[in-house]
Amino acid sequence: MSDYQHSPATRRILTSLVPVICPPEAAELGITDAIVDHVGLTMGVLPAAFRAGFVLGLRTYDLGALAFPPARGRRAHRLPPELADRYYESWLHGPTPIHRQLAIAIGQLLKLAHYEQPAAQERLGYRPAAWIEQVKRRRLEVYSADIQRHAQSLIEPDPLPGIAPHARSSKKGAA
Amino acid sequence: MVAVARPALRQDVRPDGVYTRDDLHGDTVLDADVVIVGSGAGGATLAAELAEGGLDVVVLEEGRYWSTRDFTAEASQMIRQLYRDGGATMAIGNPPVLYQEGKAVGGSTVVNGGMSWRTPEKILDRWWREAGLDGIRAKDMEPYFERVERRIHVRHQDPESVGKDNLLLKQGADAKGWKVIPNLRNQVHCPGSNNCAFGCPTGAKQSALVSYVPRALHFGARLYSDVRVARITRDGKRATGVVGHVVRADGSNGHRVTVRAKLVVSACGAIHSPALLDRSGFGSPSGMLGKNLSLHPNVKLVAIFDEDVRGWEGVHQAFQVREFKDEGLLFAAVNIPPSILAMTTSHRGAELGALMADYDKMVVAGMLCEDTNTGRVRNVGGKPQAFYQLSDFDADKLKQGCALLSEMLFAAGAKRILLPFALGPHAGELKGPDDVRRIFSEPVPKQTMEVVTVHMMGTAAMGSDRTRAVTDGFGLVHDVDRLMVCDASLFPTPIGVNPMETIQALATRAAHHVLSNPRRFS
Numbered sequence: 001m002s003d004y005q006h007s008p009a010t011r012r013i014l015t016s017l018v019p020v021i022c023p024p025e026a027a028e029l030g031i032t033d034a035i036v037d038h039v040g041l042t043m044g045v046l047p048a049a050f051r052a053g054f055v056l057g058l059r060t061y062d063l064g065a066l067a068f069p070p071a072r073g074r075r076a077h078r079l080p081p082e083l084a085d086r087y088y089e090s091w092l093h094g095p096t097p098i099h100r101q102l103a104i105a106i107g108q109l110l111k112l113a114h115y116e117q118p119a120a121q122e123r124l125g126y127r128p129a130a131w132i133e134q135v136k137r138r139r140l141e142v143y144s145a146d147i148q149r150h151a152q153s154l155i156e157p158d159p160l161p162g163i164a165p166h167a168r169s170s171k172k173g174a175a
Numbered sequence: 176m177v178a179v180a181r182p183a184l185r186q187d188v189r190p191d192g193v194y195t196r197d198d199l200h201g202d203t204v205l206d207a208d209v210v211i212v213g214s215g216a217g218g219a220t221l222a223a224e225l226a227e228g229g230l231d232v233v234v235l236e237e238g239r240y241w242s243t244r245d246f247t248a249e250a251s252q253m254i255r256q257l258y259r260d261g262g263a264t265m266a267i268g269n270p271p272v273l274y275q276e277g278k279a280v281g282g283s284t285v286v287n288g289g290m291s292w293r294t295p296e297k298i299l300d301r302w303w304r305e306a307g308l309d310g311i312r313a314k315d316m317e318p319y320f321e322r323v324e325r326r327i328h329v330r331h332q333d334p335e336s337v338g339k340d341n342l343l344l345k346q347g348a349d350a351k352g353w354k355v356i357p358n359l360r361n362q363v364h365c366p367g368s369n370n371c372a373f374g375c376p377t378g379a380k381q382s383a384l385v386s387y388v389p390r391a392l393h394f395g396a397r398l399y400s401d402v403r404v405a406r407i408t409r410d411g412k413r414a415t416g417v418v419g420h421v422v423r424a425d426g427s428n429g430h431r432v433t434v435r436a437k438l439v440v441s442a443c444g445a446i447h448s449p450a451l452l453d454r455s456g457f458g459s460p461s462g463m464l465g466k467n468l469s470l471h472p473n474v475k476l477v478a479i480f481d482e483d484v485r486g487w488e489g490v491h492q493a494f495q496v497r498e499f500k501d502e503g504l505l506f507a508a509v510n511i512p513p514s515i516l517a518m519t520t521s522h523r524g525a526e527l528g529a530l531m532a533d534y535d536k537m538v539v540a541g542m543l544c545e546d547t548n549t550g551r552v553r554n555v556g557g558k559p560q561a562f563y564q565l566s567d568f569d570a571d572k573l574k575q576g577c578a579l580l581s582e583m584l585f586a587a588g589a590k591r592i593l594l595p596f597a598l599g600p601h602a603g604e605l606k607g608p609d610d611v612r613r614i615f616s617e618p619v620p621k622q623t624m625e626v627v628t629v630h631m632m633g634t635a636a637m638g639s640d641r642t643r644a645v646t647d648g649f650g651l652v653h654d655v656d657r658l659m660v661c662d663a664s665l666f667p668t669p670i671g672v673n674p675m676e677t678i679q680a681l682a683t684r685a686a687h688h689v690l691s692n693p694r695r696f697s
């Protein structure tokens with residue numbers, strides 16, 4: 001895990017892409033910043049070369065809008081919503097696999113980040129933590145004897161056929 | 176040159192015998208009978224058997240030590256902690272194949288689905304016949320499978336743990352008259368929390384972390400997490416130990432760790448074992464090291480029903496549809512959290528919002544395809560890179576699989592189905608059984624397929640002939656003394672079922688071989 005943090009420029013570009021990629025509820029729920037932060041966390045564990053390529057790609061995406069006639073000399077992060085959308089589409093169906101792959105990767109990171117937000121999950125009625133707690137408790141109530149029995153079996157001797165049983169080794173520590 | 180101070184982080188849950196980067200305050204040199212690199216399905220199993228057999232075992236693991244209580248439903252946090260490179264590793268090819276590997280004490284078993292199947296008899300026969308492996312046929316392997324199944328508690332699910340998505344899958348198979356069987360899983364009364372891919376938060380799944388690792392520690396093995404092995408040391412043709420470094424919190428190299436051992440085992444998985452051997456200068460005379468990579472390519476589709484399904488309530492893959500096993504296809508229901516599901520669709524903006532509003536009505540189903548092509552792993556800039564071309568035959572099989580799976584889910588009452596072909600939001604959607612014919616009639620360009628895998632195999636394959644295989648039938652590397660491979664790399668061919676139990680049975684058999692030949696390894 002690296003200690004990657006977005007530069008202000010990367011943050012600006014990603015923030016401008018949230019309304020393009022995420023459902024409109026991102027603005028309603030006030031989670032845009034949290035989404036962009038989350039993208040940073042994911043980028044922190046990506047292979048370093050991939051991460052560097054992605055950051056470079058984002059810069060290129062931003063600057064590339066200068067050559068997109070409808071943008072009239074504005075960078076991507078300054079485009080109004082409808083144009084920002086068209087510009088993103090132009091990359092998604094872009095001339096090279098690099099255009100398309102970058103657009104897909106941007107989309108994937110932002111969508112992942114959006115639906116990792118508790119507020120977005122709550123909207124879907126997705127409450128896995130409560131479910132886990134409920135079934136975990138029930139398992140312990142109903143099956144604790146079996147659970148114990150198996151845990152005990154894991155430390156009982158059971159030598160392979162023809163192999164003499166050995167007492168537990170006392171070798172411990174690294175010295 | 177040893178500096179070890181025990182207590183630090185997570186002392187309350189970290190068992191005796193597990194050391195982390197917090198314990199290693201200087202360069203460290205260790206001696207052992209056996210050093211095992213990697214603590215996953217192969218490494219942990221071997222460690223437990225050898226330690227019980229009285230050998231002094233050191234296990235080195237690049238990932239961290241996490242315990243059951245660290246595992247939550249926060250999917251992306253768990254992915255960052257438990258998967259290599261955030262689960263975003265890619266085999267280069269057309270299409271690229273996204274593959275995932277666990278990186279933690281317990282290896283990929285910590286994040287796997289727990290499906291536990293013996294190697295099919297016809298595959299073992301093929302290994303015996305084509306790779307010249309003795310003592311590998313079903314009757315020979317039987318005691319090893321039994322032993323593994325006892326240890327990891329392989330059972331069918333308790334009925335109350337099965338959720339509606341799986342019942343719908345079964346209903347669809349029954350309606351078509353197709354063979355569908357309850358899955359066998361390594362679990363002790365799994366209550367169906369549906370969190371397997373992010374670590375089992377109940378402790379029910381008997382991953383290596385909670386089965387073979389504690390057993391290995393109990394019998395005296397020492398396990399060092401946060402240690403990345405750089406290379407295997409040698410003296411002529413004999414492997415003598417390993418050298419690596421502590422992995423700091425930011426991923427960089429810390430203090431040096433050296434282990435001197437009488438037997439060196441690479442159990443890093445099918446991507447990293449060939450890379451480690453290659454980095455260490457152990458090329459195989461067969462020229463097969465890193466080659467023969469099979470992947471069981473996998474695609475998923477999303478079926479949307481009118482009724483509430485709540486696929487996240489209940490175990491995933493409670494059933495397997497086996498009707499097309501002879502053609503190399505298995506189907507199962509595999510719920511995924513909304514964030515991952517959203518990420519894998521081509522929808523965005525308001526359209527994504529509308530789609531996800533139906534999240535609770537979705538059944539996600541996937542297939543495992545026994546592949547016919549092989550790829551390879553190469554070291555590029557000191558890191559392993561996988562290359563794999565999906566064959567036209569397998570691409571067609573995946574397409575046919577999608578058609579069959581769609582038919583089945585429509586038979587179960589699905590209203591629409593999203594396909595794993597990136598043809599845009601509508602072209603990749605089926606509205607009813609009549610649309611299924613479309614998949615058969617329209618060409619699906621390979622490059623539009625979203626193919627993923629979690630079953631990498633075969634890159635240091637076993638075989639009796641040193642000119643054709645990397646290792647012998649016990650994983651001992653041909654033409655090298657005291658070097659063993661013990662992981663999914665060993666498979667001569669793909670196996671068409673989930674691989675964990677095969678790896679564990681082979682590891683048990685390898686341990687038996689080592690313990691039965693003490694003079695060879697002392």
Ligand SMILES: Cc1cc2nc3c(=O)[nH]c(=O)nc-3n(C[C@H](O)[C@H](O)[C@H](O)COP(=O)(O)OP(=O)(O)OC[C@H]3O[C@@H](n4cnc5c(N)ncnc54)[C@H](O)[C@@H]3O)c2cc1C
Binds near residue numbers: 215218235
């Ligand atoms: C999400 C997922 C779901 C799966 N579901 C199933 C299933 O249901 N049933 C099934 O049978 N199989 C399943 N599998 C596959 C199965 O888990 C793997 O095939 C199996 O764990 C591989 O075992 P292994 O010993 O080869 O490697 P792993 O279990 O991956 O262990 C290798 C270990 O080596 C470590 N390592 C690598 N390089 C180094 C190094 N240089 N230094 C130190 N340590 C290193 C890694 O960090 C890792 O922990 C799944 C896998 C995944 C990822």
Ligand code: SF4
Binds near residue numbers: 378380
């Ligand atoms: S479904 Fe069962 S095995 Fe999987 S994480 Fe939940 S309790 Fe553990």
